[in-house]
Amino acid sequence: MEAITARDTLRTITTHYIDGVFVESHGREIMDIIRPTNGQVIARVTLGDEEDTRRAIAAAKRAFATFGRTTTEERASYLRRLHEAVSARIGELTAAMVEEYGGVVQFAGPLVQSGANAFLAAEKGLQELPWTRSWGKTTVTLEPVGVAGLITAWNANALFICLKLASAVAAGCTVVIKPSELSSLQTRVLLECLNAAKLPKGIYNVVTGRGDVVGAELVRNPDVAKISFTGSVAVGETIMRDGAATMKRVTLELGGKSPNILLDDADFNKAVPTALGIAFLNSGQACAAGTRLLVPKSRLDAVKRIIREAAHAFTVGEPADPKTAVGPMVSQKQYEHVQSYIHKGIEEGAEVLVGGEGHPPGFEAGYFVKPTVFVNVRNDMTIAQEEIFGPVLCVIAYDTEEDAIRIANDTKYGLHAFVSGTDIQRARRVASQILAGRVAINGMLDDPDAPWGGFKYSGVGREFGRYGIEAFLEPRAILE
Numbered sequence: 001m002e003a004i005t006a007r008d009t010l011r012t013i014t015t016h017y018i019d020g021v022f023v024e025s026h027g028r029e030i031m032d033i034i035r036p037t038n039g040q041v042i043a044r045v046t047l048g049d050e051e052d053t054r055r056a057i058a059a060a061k062r063a064f065a066t067f068g069r070t071t072t073e074e075r076a077s078y079l080r081r082l083h084e085a086v087s088a089r090i091g092e093l094t095a096a097m098v099e100e101y102g103g104v105v106q107f108a109g110p111l112v113q114s115g116a117n118a119f120l121a122a123e124k125g126l127q128e129l130p131w132t133r134s135w136g137k138t139t140v141t142l143e144p145v146g147v148a149g150l151i152t153a154w155n156a157n158a159l160f161i162c163l164k165l166a167s168a169v170a171a172g173c174t175v176v177i178k179p180s181e182l183s184s185l186q187t188r189v190l191l192e193c194l195n196a197a198k199l200p201k202g203i204y205n206v207v208t209g210r211g212d213v214v215g216a217e218l219v220r221n222p223d224v225a226k227i228s229f230t231g232s233v234a235v236g237e238t239i240m241r242d243g244a245a246t247m248k249r250v251t252l253e254l255g256g257k258s259p260n261i262l263l264d265d266a267d268f269n270k271a272v273p274t275a276l277g278i279a280f281l282n283s284g285q286a287c288a289a290g291t292r293l294l295v296p297k298s299r300l301d302a303v304k305r306i307i308r309e310a311a312h313a314f315t316v317g318e319p320a321d322p323k324t325a326v327g328p329m330v331s332q333k334q335y336e337h338v339q340s341y342i343h344k345g346i347e348e349g350a351e352v353l354v355g356g357e358g359h360p361p362g363f364e365a366g367y368f369v370k371p372t373v374f375v376n377v378r379n380d381m382t383i384a385q386e387e388i389f390g391p392v393l394c395v396i397a398y399d400t401e402e403d404a405i406r407i408a409n410d411t412k413y414g415l416h417a418f419v420s421g422t423d424i425q426r427a428r429r430v431a432s433q434i435l436a437g438r439v440a441i442n443g444m445l446d447d448p449d450a451p452w453g454g455f456k457y458s459g460v461g462r463e464f465g466r467y468g469i470e471a472f473l474e475p476r477a478i479l480e
């Protein structure tokens with residue numbers, strides 16, 4: 001097996017993982033992996049093609065014949081082994097994320113840990129599911145859908161692979177994973193962990209390659225029953241449309257433009273710095289980031305003052321430094337994408353309270369941007385409607401509670417939302433009117449058993465725990 005060696009040597013990855021072994025790529029295209037803190041090429045990856053993908057699908061199909069009939073006890077034991085294997089290398093997985101896409105260590109560490117925990121959450125979900133239910137002369141069993149294609153985004157690639165794989169294994173599905181091509185080094189470390197768990201061959205197969213090559217083959221191949229995808233709305237639409245030809249089941253985890261409502265009874269000295277943390281999560285490259293901060297008009301001046309003071313804590317720097325809150329963007333393209341939105345915000349008449357265009361001083365070499373807060377933002381401005389995927393927060397003033405709820409829901413997205421207030425009954429009442437898959441009250445909260453997924457353009461279906469497993473199952477009723 002190829003090992004990831006010293007950080008200062010150029011690494012090469014030329015293999016995929018098919019039928020329990022690392023095999024040389026049939027595809028010949030080579031892609032550079034670039035370190036986002038300084039633009040240096042750190043690895044060369046050989047990308048897979050349709051033939052590699054078809055081989056992986058065939059392996060998954062063969063394995064499904066046996067794996068699809070395993071008992072829940074067997075699958076629970078596989079999940080525990082996967083948990084142990086990933087837990088053993090949390091440090092290396094975190095380091096690979098930090099190096100490859102510039103994820104800050106204070107976010108990447110817990111994120112990798114969540115990936116390892118996903119296997120235990122799936123085991124718990126598996127124990128809770130009603131696999132067989134009978135009444136009268138009817139028996140309903142939950143059956144795995146078949147071979148699944150798992151396609152991931154780069155921004156939390158290891159977590160997405162673990163989450164999707166955990167649900168699929170719990171359900172009894174075999175998989176072909178197409179990780180983000182921007183995450184090849186992280187995927188390789190993760191793959192070494194999965195391989196160490198010594199599962200029977202063919203249960204999971206991994207082909208690294210382009211979305212429009214490897215991903216597209218998974219979407220159109222009739223031997224793939226389901227696609228579980230995390231990524232952009234544009235690609236999600238393509239998958240839904242092209243997958244229809246073979247009646248694919250789909251789970252689509254897409255973008256967001258999450259509102260964060262500060263009610264007038266919130267503790268602003270606490271809630272505003274927390275709101276900055278939620279907006280700049282993963283350097284702003286997070287689907288759940290709370291990027292629209294809705295504040296009562298009467299408290300706007302106080303909020304601006306607290307933002308100016310609190311913004312100093314969001315240090316830009318080397319992502320490996322535990323003090324760094326905001327690292328670089330993943331690529332030059334993403335840097336330019338974020339810059340274009342900051343420019344657009346200024347053009348449309350929003351006011352830059354902190355940050356602005358260009359690199360932060362001293363960080364010109366990499367893809368660093370200035371954490372930016374806009375005030376005087378109207379919800380119909382481009383920066384308030386479109387997902388920027390960088391550390392850019394829009395502050396929007398509202399008049400009444402009803403007004404806040406209306407603005408929060410005036411978006412095509414519905415992935416996540418946040419509400420802060422001291423009157424918990426009132427905060428719950430507001431939360432219950434937000435069209436989003438998750439609403440967190442008073443902070444950024446997580447629960448591995450709670451469903452994750454979006455309303456509206458934020459996606460189709462749910463992941464996490466029992467909900468994630470159900471997405472890989474079909475009920476079958478037998479009537480006597």
Ligand code: NAD
Pocket residue numbers: 151152153154155156178179180181209210211212214215216219230231232233235236238239252253254255256286287387389415453454458459
């Ligand atoms: P992307 O859509 O560009 O790529 C995601 C994956 O899809 C990659 O592996 C890519 O290679 C693949 N792909 C591209 N074209 C394809 C095609 N035609 N067929 C099949 N697969 C194809 O997204 P990205 O830039 O990697 O990630 C950023 C986006 O992901 C943002 O919009 C973000 O909000 C979203 N996201 C959502 C969640 C969530 O849980 N809802 C989590 C993280 C990121």
